Amino acid sequence: MLKNITMGQYYPVDSLVHRLDPRIKILLTIAFIVAVFMVHSLVGYAIMLGFVYLTSRLARVPFKMLMRGLKPLRFILVLTFLLNLFFSGSGEPVFQLWFITVTAQGLSQAVHYSLRLMFLVVGTSLLTLTTSPIMLSDGIELLLSPLKRFHFPAHELGMMMSIALRFIPTLLEETDKIQKAQMARGADFESGNLMQRAKAMVPLLVPLFVSAFRRAGDLAMAMEARCYHGGENRTRLRVLKIQRNDLLACATMAGLILLIVAEGLLL
Amino acid sequence: MPIELKSVTHTYSEGSAFQATAIRNVSLTIEDGEFIAVVGHTGSGKSTLVQHLNGLLKPTGGQILIDGEDLNAPGADRRRIRQKVGLVFQYPEYQLFEETVAKDIAFGPKNLGLSEDEIDARVRRAMAHVHLDYDKYAQRSPFELSGGQMRRVAIAGVLAMEPKVLILDEPTAGLDPRGRDRILGMVQELHARGGTTVIMVSHSMDDVARLATRLVVMSKGELVATGTPREIFRQVDMMESIGLGVPEAARLCALLRQRGVKLPDDLYTPEELRDSLLALWKEAHPC
């Protein structure tokens, strides 16, 4: 049933990595991305792969699960690889057939770009697999909160994200119901050309919008009735505190970056 | 156009961790002209059951025959069958989408590919069925109407398909007494005068007692009993054990019998109970 959908790709187990502060995890993911861009050799990529593998073990997330995140990107990956292979780089061709020319530089660039892309996806998947959407939204809100001084609506943004998360299952269920109700009136969502299909969505989208607005109005009133008045003087049930493990994780990441830098200098 | 269910089972998300059987082994034949009330707790499988009757859900086991034709056989024309079996969902007003009442009601007939004249005639007939004045309401936006009126527009949208069987899933949910009586009066009229077979899912035993010719009692995904209201409501203990209860009149009758008042054991409407009690009283006080 639709009720059982899981949000995003969060993998709900308890692990050291899951328990890390979401703010730290977001920052570490950014650091990881930086590290990916610093890698310039296959050895470097091997180190990164080792890191990703160990982290996934530590997070108790099956490595296969992590790799599954690459599946939707397979066409882009292949395309990136081929474009770089054929259309970049100059110098001596290592392979030539009709109009296709492959140079050594082109080959190395193709490998680099595709590996980079893969590591970017895997790195962010590690974050989303081990951090629940609500913790993620908390983390983003808190990281952005210093910007409040410049009138950046960090609290509102966080509230918006968490309300969206709360209502996604409700709206999905509603979509299913409206779709069935219109099908009972002979609506056809499955056949016809693109134009006809787009038109067939109107009976689904209009009620969905009307209902979303009605819910928004109701919710706003219910929030006001419970004394909601923005982020001012607000306390929180969930307070995030940096723990020893968070510092350890930072140190590990620093170690990884050092290793990558050293490897780049030595080789 | 009888509908026949042969050991119908429906399991959601079969094979996954969330697997759940909503209905199990339900066999039932619905004849022309019946007014069937489907009663049961939330989660007893009532809604799942009725969504099978026009092919919106496919059984994971068993068969559904409509007019002798297997609804889910390969090559069966489900859209044609859907036109014969109209389904009004819970809170149907949430499916309205057109700019005007008339256009919204015309959505179904249009999907059937009918001529403009026929569509217009059907919209008028459907609005008459739900007691909405064509001249007054046809060109108004459905979103400006009251909740009860919106619901009637939505029901008209299904009636305009001119189904032989009308299924309503809790048509009075959330309405006040006046709205409730209007909708139920309308459904009763369609059944009595239009000869439409009606299948109504309901939580109100009192409404059911007044309207239905037959009850289908569901509990935990299974059909536990079926019969006329009189047959079902005399089984007070059975109905209470599955958490449904009986109409207040039937409960009063059972309690009075326990206290030794000589009443028949199968009274379930306030009218019969009144007549029986008054007869008893007159017997004791002939003057």
Next chain:
Amino acid sequence: MDDRIKVEKVSYTYEEAEEPALSQVSCHIAPGEFVAVLGHNGSGKSTLAKLLNALYLPTEGVVTVCGMDTRDEDKTWDIRQQAGMIFQNPDNQIVATVVKEDVAFGLENLGVPTEEMPGRIESALSAVRMNAFADSAPHMLSGGQKQRVAIAGILAMEPSVMIADEATAMLDPSGRAEVLETIRRLNRQKGITVVWITHFMEEAAQADRVIVVSDGKIAREGTPREVFRHIDEMRALHLDVPHMTALAKELREGGMPLREDILTVEEMVEEVARLVCLSN
């Protein structure tokens, strides 16, 4: 006078509306009372509810809650903390993705210190018998359970009044029973004043007092027994009366000398058994 809520000659007109939704309404609600407000859709009963915790401000007249005037902007948050409100649609009043965090929502808004929250959440959830669901996702709960979570969210704020605006209208009979039972228990055990807006007569029959609203005015007021004996008047207002009250009237008209103010099946059994057994 010691009133929890005082409504004095209050009128309310919606923006862009010509007719007032409420006109010249006055009523007083005493501490610990359980008052049902009955009326058909559009009678003005929901408008009345929203005037009681400063969601709407009266166009004319005065509403005071625990002595605070709702027009006083400095008092808005105190008033809403004192007079909590539960709405009709269980889905549209739950803010958080986890039950206990939703109960915390009001506390967070009031600025309650973090250390104090878990205790208050726990006792609020156990008062509505939902502690087993503290870590559940709201969308997995039944309608009745969601409404109980909403009640816990209000309860944690330690209000003295609870206003329920058709809180059972969208529930099935068992959900309706569990929500009403919860509220009645809170009323009896914690002395919380309850304003229960409904169109279910059986629910109103359980109140201490019933206020019938029609066309923006109070049409009748009194104990359920006093109100429901006016069967014809209630029907003229498009409201029902409990089945037993109606049956009792018909039996009386047929010559049985029954009491006039019967509300429940149990009362009817006693009355009929008394009369019939006497005569045997």
